[in-house]
Amino acid sequence: MFPGSLDDTDAARAVRYAGAQPVSLWHADRDLRGADAVILPGGFSYGDYLRCGAIARFSPVMAELVPAARAGLPVLGICNGFQILCEAHLLPGALTRNDRLRFITRDVRLRVENTRTAWTRGYETGEELTIPLKSGEGAYAADQATLDELEKTGRIVVRYAGGAPNGAARDIAGICGGDNSNIVGLMPHPEHAIDPLTGPSADGLGFFASVVKSFAGALG
Amino acid sequence: MARVIVEVMLKPEIHDPQGEAVLSASHRLGFGNITGVRQGKRFELEIDGPADDTTLAAVEELARELLTNPVIEEFSLRSEG
DSSP, rough: TTTTTHHHHHHHHHHHTTTTTOOOOOOOOOTTTTTTSEEEEBBBBGOOOOTTTTTGGGSSHHHHHHHHHTOOOOOOEEEHHHHHHHHHTTSEEEEETTTOOEEEEEEEEEEOOOOOOOTTTSOOOEEEEEEEEEEEEEEEOOOOOHHHHHHHOEEEEEEEEEOOSSOGGGGEEEEEETTTSSSSEEEOOOOGSSSSSTTSSSTTTHHHHHHHHHHHHOOO | EEEEEEEEEEETTTTHHHHHHHHHHHHHHHTTTTOOOOOOEEEEEEEEEOOHHHHHHHHHHHHHIIOOOTTOOOOOOEEOO
């Protein structure tokens, strides 16, 4: 949790729904508190000063998280969290202003393309999800070589079915990185789609259930 | 005391919707002969000591690490005064 994070409470709720225990991490503490996986939540850390996620990237907790992620700790960056992962160079590319400048708040259809990551193993390849998008700077950008590499290595995790509403390159909504594809970043908010009572669907729960299940499997 | 100016722009191949919005607004105000606008940032750094090569090299590193995102931005820097 960084100053300005917004969606940590919903992320914690999603973790509980998935049967695990959420643990709050504080930006100023060099301490991951023994977490088995880490979620970087959505919001406006540091007010998006300088660039979205540019300042959060240098916080003490990130000094612990970066080597842990490189060593295989599952990390999920949602929205501002995705921006922080890119600024920290844990994922390639960058997130830029939506191409029509409007902050977009609406449900989008996502197609799951990589079900090998710790966060998406519970989905079927090609499955379509309805998940809220809520961002002003969500257009994924990278040079052609990087985009081609992501495509070739299957590191595009979710794509906007029917086209990106924000100008994201190749309709990319989320990508993965890390030796075991343990690092996933996506712009839409699966934590806002875990219960049809409070969201458009429960399609987002799979992100959290997948990683919880992978630990249960490791123990059993 | 030295002053170093760092100017940051999006790389030319990156879409700049803010610049486009400013362009549209310029046209609405009657400045029809403006054909393009791109928006950037300017940082003014006050530095203790002279703006020698070591200092400028340090500012360049700061620019790469913090002031810009090299994936989408490029910069130029100069000392002033």
